[in-house]
Amino acid sequence: MLRSNARSVQKLEPRIFETAMNKHRPPQDKVRSIEFENLxxxxxxxxxxxxxxxxxxxIEKGQFVAFVGASGCGKSTMIAMLERFYDPVRVQQEPTLYAGTVRENISFGDPELEKPCTDEAIEEACRAANAWDFVLSLPEGLSTQCGNNGSQFSGGQRQRLAIARALIRKPNLLLLDEATSALDTQSEKIVQDALKRASEDSERITIAVTHRLSTVRDADLICVFYGGRIIETGTHTELLSGQGKMYRAMCKAQGLT
Ligand SMILES: Nc1ncnc2c1ncn2[C@@H]1O[C@H](COP(=O)(O)OP(=O)(O)OP(=O)(O)O)[C@@H](O)[C@H]1O
Ligand SMILES: [Mg+2]
Structure with missing residues (x-):
């Protein structure tokens, strides 16, 4: 069994090779800007x-960028491309919480596992994820048990804990695919604020994919995808005031104009 696996692995040929040109240009630890040219x-x-x-x-350092557009137009594929080339932290649509305390669940995000996170660091991440108030309101605070897959928390609370878990690493590239789609309007607003806060770090690039345009109003750059291309870019205001036919139609459909 092992041997046949080894054989099939040998058949895989990498598509990206070391060349004289790229040899001395490995991926950088710090993401400063991201550029795709005819990808x-x-x-x-x-x-x-x-x-x-x-x-x-x-995309420049510090920017909050939104990918929007109809289903199947390539947004998640773009996120996958970014994961391939950079070393981002990604928050999923339905985040997983593990059995254990809130403290443990957030500490999980820290790659330096042998050194437990301090409560100060956890508080900072929770504040940045707009989760601190609700964590404080829990009877046992950070020591509260999350239960089976966080079932005792609402969708919005689970999501904010997941964002806090992502932020504890202080990532300089944060990717969120559909971070708010499963939420009711009230939680959506709170997660929207969390996203805004998370993206305020001037060293961090935050990229959010969403179908709910209200959550990305504050983005520095909104990219409207259509059929595998970006057909409109700009801020919410710029796109609404002229350049964004498709964006305007999408906003109208969601009752935002
Ligand atoms: N692993 C895969 N293998 C083959 N085709 C795929 C794969 N993943 C996605 N696709 C195709 O690529 C296209 C773009 O998919 P993608 O998941 O990027 O869309 P999306 O914009 O994220 O859509 P949604 O808003 O529904 O999440 C679709 O036609 C999809 O069927
Ligand atoms: Mg997708």
């Missing part, structure tokens, strides 16, 4: 279907 991509199982058909995008 094209097809999944290996469907080589004839290009999912990304020429993405041009430049």
């Amino acid at each position: 094209q991509f097809a999944y290996p199982h469907r080589p004839d279907t290009r999912v990304l058909k020429g993405i041009f995008l430049r």
